[in-house]
Amino acid sequence: MNFGRVSDLNFTFDAAFFGSEEAETTTRAHNDLPLISVVVPVFNTEKYLKKCLESVRAQTYEHLQIILVDDGSSDASGDICDSYQRLDGRFVVIHQENRGLSAARNAGTAIADGTYVAYVDSDDYVAPGFISVLYDAIMTTRADIAAIPAPVVFSDGEEISLWDDFGAAATTPRVQRVPSVAYQERLLYQRYANGAQFRLYLTDIMKEHLFPEGLLYEDMATIYRVIRAVDSVAVVNAPSLYAYRSNPIGITQMKYTRKKMNSILHVTRTMKEDIVDWYPELEKACASRCFASLRAVYAQVPAECVYDSESLWLELQSYSDYVIRDKSARRRERIAAVISNAGRACFDMFCRCCRLLGLMR
Structure with a gap:
């Protein structure tokens, strides 16, 4: 397993590049906010990977640790991951033998230094406000998890629009603090999407509830246990924060085994x-x-x-x-x-x- 350099986990700002005042302001702003880790499991998604990583890199919440776990890709995905680590010091890359989605997420979670952690699939992409809106929801409600009810689902070749601006011109998304039992019920009745990608979690909780390796349907096996560990979930009525690709080789659609x-x-x-x-x-x-x-x-x-x-x-x-x-x-x-x-x-x-x-x- 090849980890990124330790220095990649820290932020350094060159005053000559940013200008001393801007560097000082940016550093102070980051110091006032907790580090948030974003784990991106990667396996043979070279066709989609750059769009995914650009969407994470463009987050309006900038104090991020972006962990890319190359799960034994045989295409150019691993090289793309390395190029982003060279481009942006917030990126950390792990290369490992192919062990599956759960193992890739677990490897990223294990080195996550952020107070909170999110998961983004490497063939999906997110709106610029994905992290900031979920983080604000947690701060507003004092919940340990923030979630969207469901993503925007799309297929290859389909054009979709995500929420680009949550400023004055945009409608402020409604946030509801849902008790964990009520949230659990809505998950079971499939009124809320179950995927791990659609939430921001307290990192300590995810380190205690790892995804099961060697099994399919890992989200179904894990998320209900995670929800039991909290008192409530902040639900943000903004599905257009996350674009979920309907993948013909995904678990639910792949050939029966x-x-x-x-x-x-x-x-x-x-x-x-x-x-x-x-x-x-x-x-x-x-x-x-x-x-x-x-x-x-x-x-x-x-x-x-x-x-x-x-x-x-x-x-x-x-x-x-x-x-x-x-x-x-x-x-x-x-x-x-x-x-x-x-x-x-x-x-x-x-x-x-x-x-x-x-x-x-």
């Missing part, structure tokens, strides 16, 4: 056990989330994988009655649960139709 089945069974069973133990009142909400995740994986299983299909089907059935009776569950889950009670043939046809229509999320 048995690792998907093993991961989702482990994650849903563990989550159900934890949620029922910690929040008995959220059992129905947890059943809805587990059913939705199992349904999405079941729909991807090829016909020849009989054991996998049967295992997921039996697991689905254990949640269907909960979902049917739960009026708070998403409409698509209740419909899917009703159809599942009509038998596998009907449910398989329903899944094929949803997959064709892009409704399997």
Whole structure:
């Protein structure tokens, strides 16, 4: 593992470059604000990486430690990371063998020196105010985490606009302090996006709740545990702070493998056990989330994988009655649960139709 130079973690300002007054003002402004770490896991994203890193570099909150974790890329991604470390002293680069998204995030979290930490995927990008707005929300509410409800989702070739200016000409985003139990419920019912990228966290909390290595669905396995560790979350009604690329090779859309089945069974069973133990009142909400995740994986299983299909089907059935009776569950889950009670043939046809229509999320 190759870490950036220790000096890369500190900020030095050349008075001859900035002008002595500007250098003094900038240094004083940074000293008044906590360091915030931004962890960017990188794997074979040379096509998108520069746009991502430029968006992080352009943050209006400048007192950043930007940690790039090159997770064994075989394209030019690693070289791009190194070029940004040479360009901007706030960047720190780790090169490691390919170990997966969780290991890359954990490696970045381990060396994060900031009071707070955020995660940005290397094929996504963020608005200039992403960090500053979330940090201000934490300061306003005294929460340990700030979050957006969901990102702006886009595909390759699609033009989208993010919030470039939160000044007088922009609408000030509404901030709501949501108790952790209520936030947990909204996550389980998928009213809030679950991805780790859509929040700013107290770093100490993330160091205590690392992402599980060797599993898929790492966000689903981790975020509910992180939320339990805090009293509340500051929710900022500003989805246009984060642009999330709908990636055809992402976990939810990549080709089915048995690792998907093993991961989702482990994650849903563990989550159900934890949620029922910690929040008995959220059992129905947890059943809805587990059913939705199992349904999405079941729909991807090829016909020849009989054991996998049967295992997921039996697991689905254990949640269907909960979902049917739960009026708070998403409409698509209740419909899917009703159809599942009509038998596998009907449910398989329903899944094929949803997959064709892009409704399997």
